[in-house]
Amino acid sequence: MVQWSEVHSQWSPNEKVALEVGLGASLGGARALVTMKHVGLNVAADPLFTSAYSGINGGLVVLVADDPGMHSSQDEQDSRHYARAAKAPMLEPSDSAEALQMAVLGFELSERFDTPLLLRSTTRVSHAKSPVTFGERVEIPLKPYVTDPTKYVMVPAHARERRKVLERRLAEMREYAETAPVNRTEWRDTRVGIITAGVSYQYAREAVPDASVLKLGLVFPLPERLIREFAGKVDRLYIVEELDPYLEEHVRALGIEVEGKSLLPVYGELDPGIVAAALGGEERLAPAPFAGPLPGRPPVMCPGCPHRAVFYTLRELGATVFGDIGCYTLGFSAPLSAMHSQLCMGAGIGMALGAEKAGHQGPKVAVIGDSTFVHSGITGLIDVVYNQGNTTVLILDNSTTAMTGRQEHPATGRTLTGTPTHVLDLEGLVRAVGVEDVRVVDAYEMDALDSAIRAAVGHPKPSVVIVRRACALVDRKSWKPALTVDPDACLACGACGTLGCPGILPAAEGEQAPSIDPTLCTGCRECAQICPFDAIG
């Protein structure tokens, strides 16, 4: 979006704030688009639900992307339920061209029905490309701001009235759905009829090319008469949808006989082969793998990653580690094996406090990245101080949002457009909420890191260690020449191997000492510091 300077684009610290900024822009008369993934919609659910009551001014579209199969997510919740629960309309495109078409339509419908509108994508729509034809650009002037407390101040007396408005709006939208062009009936052979939406439409078209299809572009509210009419004209009716039986349950509730999840999986992604096998009733042959187990290729912390030394230290300490979401979550995996819980963004700090209150013994820490701390860790830390815990929080400040592609955030000092801005002072912030024991340490200084974490864990009150070092992929300028192993000094003790650095290669055949891949090593010297024989330099 940053290529259009006339469109204000920004990162917000979390999805709730983002939606609130979007709502404010809408009240101010502008069209606003707020984007997030499915788990982010949980965070933004509070403003979403009530904004469906108050309605909008400028069109407001909330793009939410689900991740069937959990390619890079902690769960695979089906966001279509949110549309129904929040009583907000939802459009679901099936490819790139429809994504554009429905984004435009979304703004129009949002304004026409005075409601926030959800635009649902899935991995195979968002992480996919297909040809798009651009339309003519249309300038949309700002709408005038109107002061209307009965619409925008959701005290109970106003909200009760808006609740009735919401119900009238839903009835209007249901009527619209019956003839909406995005709900399209494609008549082919009427022996088989398929009701589908989103990318599942593409799978169904390919799997059963001769079938008649009711393709739903508007997945909430659903067009009941259109569904009845379609169902009445086909011999066998199927629902093809990923994840939950959302459409299926609705169709069943209309008293229509239909097959869906009895044939198709409720989890994971579909593909044309799965759909063809399910509807054709044939056994699907799993591909035969090659003989012998193939090594997996799990994601790993990069060479020079500043997180590696933290987990090495926590493993040495034997700490129970309440983790969070980011590259550092990889600290759970061998050989570091030093993270013991990870749930959702910001969860680790509250969980560490809870474990402490439950009487959990032994050293324990919460580990959270800078971006995630700003997203939803701050309130957890306030809780630690407020409820007089002695939890230690490690903020791994790598000056970026690394895992998702190195985005800026409030503590990096740059906005989405790269403009310099105020740098959130993490030390000042944690002191301000009442943490007295605050230490800042360089992630590459392993002795200092060890001392700081041990001291903080031993402190009887809340403590924070800010472990600071820019992500190795961001700060390439500070890379040093690659290190080497001195085979005469190396006693092959294996200490360096316990760092799990992909730049350290096992001893070649006939050799005793490991070696360092000069194309990967960033010269961070973590391995050199833990080598008991000074064999790395």
Next chain:
Amino acid sequence: MTTTNVLLAGVGGQGTVLAGELLSRAALADGLDVKKSEIHGMSQRGGSVVSHVRFGREVFSPVIAVGEADLLLSFERLEALRYAPLLRPAGMVVLNRQSILPAPVLAGVATYPEEVEEPLRGRGLKVIAVDALELARVAGHPLTANVALLGVVSRYLSLTESAWSEALEAQIKPALLEVNRRAFQLGREAGLD
């Protein structure tokens, strides 16, 4: 024409995603419908990257069904074994003879397969193996290995030379265009059976 299904598999940092993009652009330049989708793992580096590219008169699914890939372009030896089962019978593998050891192998808890080409051929797959890093070196830039591999692939797809050329022009920075064209041409020559 029927839909052509190309699967590209590699390791983060090898240029797999850009290769998928170039292939898609070439198909588009030939006036075909194209769909592409990819999964690039959770890691910036070291994770597995898979891109599905499908082109033809009208393409529906952005994902290739299991057992229906016509050609697998594997940027790495182990990944060829991992994804070859998705090929149709008598499908084709264009293989870069490069091994990138994954974490479990580095940690000594798994073994990297010694034989890759033979097991593939043993399944009746046609295998064209090249050293793309060497082709890239000869072309003049180590990061052109992905384009050299596309040169190999271009021998076995129905796309026109002008479409490939157009795709390179559209996607590659002008300063790197010539070296990439050289890499593509070297791959095209190396791709002869």
